[in-house]
Amino acid sequence: KAGxxxxxxYLIKTRxxxxxxxxxxxxxxxxxxxxxxxxxxGLQFLFEYFSETQRNKGNFPGRFSGRQFSNSxxxxxxxxxxxxxxxxxLCASSLEGGGNSPLHFGNGTRLTVT
Amino acid sequence: xxxxxxxxxxxxxxxxxxxxxxxxxxxxxxxxxLFWYKQPxxxxxxxxxxxxxxxxxxxxxxxxxxxxxxxxxSANLVISASQLGDSAMYFCWRGTASKLTFGTGxxxxxxx
Numbered sequence: 635k636a637g638x639x640x641x642x643x644y645l646i647k648t649r650x651x652x653x654x655x656x657x658x659x660x661x662x663x664x665x666x667x668x669x670x671x672x673x674x675x676g677l678q679f680l681f682e683y684f685s686e687t688q689r690n691k692g693n694f695p696g697r698f699s700g701r702q703f704s705n706s707x708x709x710x711x712x713x714x715x716x717x718x719x720x721x722x723x724l725c726a727s728s729l730e731g732g733g734n735s736p737l738h739f740g741n742g743t744r745l746t747v748t
Numbered sequence: 749x750x751x752x753x754x755x756x757x758x759x760x761x762x763x764x765x766x767x768x769x770x771x772x773x774x775x776x777x778x779x780x781x782l783f784w785y786k787q788p789x790x791x792x793x794x795x796x797x798x799x800x801x802x803x804x805x806x807x808x809x810x811x812x813x814x815x816x817x818x819x820x821x822s823a824n825l826v827i828s829a830s831q832l833g834d835s836a837m838y839f840c841w842r843g844t845a846s847k848l849t850f851g852t853g854x855x856x857x858x859x860x
Binding site: 667676677679682689690722724726733734735736737738739740741742744 | 780781783785790791792793794795798839841842843844845846847848850852853
């Protein structure tokens with residue numbers, strides 16, 4: 635079975651631009667969640683989607699948004715990028731979401747905002 | 749908020765020794781799962797082991813075991829016979845049907 639695929643692996647953007655990150659879950663997994671990881675703030679939860687609906691949301695500004703498609707693939711968008719958005723963005727999929735089944739993570743997208 | 753606490757920001761262990769990484773959690777849910785993940789410097793988060801709140805026995809997966817003490821709300825990860833490749837960040841997670849929370853992690857360094 636193919637694992638979770640995140641694209642792109644690396645991205646460099648300038649302040650004020652927007653960016654879209656993509657995540658393809660493991661086949662059959664209906665939940666996709668997104669996390670931001672920085673040296674200063676550590677790992678933080680962004681949001682979770684389950685069957686195309688946002689089920690949980692972390693404490694991030696509205697510049698961070700996401701969606702999930704009918705094939706469970708998910709995208710995350712960050713608009714009006716700020717320097718502080720530089721981070722490793724991790725996507726994870728699971729069968730049921732929540733805490734009933736393990737998360738399987740992608741390799742992450744390293745975003746650098748200059 | 750229902751917290752996960754990992755009190756050891758960093759730990760050192762000698763190769764071939766065993767090490768215990770601590771994790772305590774708050775919960776008012778009767779049903780939950782506990783997970784440990786490893787994150788090497790390359791960045792990917794790797795699932796290690798799972799313990800369900802109703803499981804009677806402690807979970808084991810190869811060199812990893814979970815010392816689950818439900819009454820104390822602790823779920824410590826034990827790594828036996830440490831290897832250099834075990835050097836990484838380790839995160840403890842707790843999940844209910846609708847929500848996951850995680851700790852701040854412990855950085856483990858395995859030395860020769």
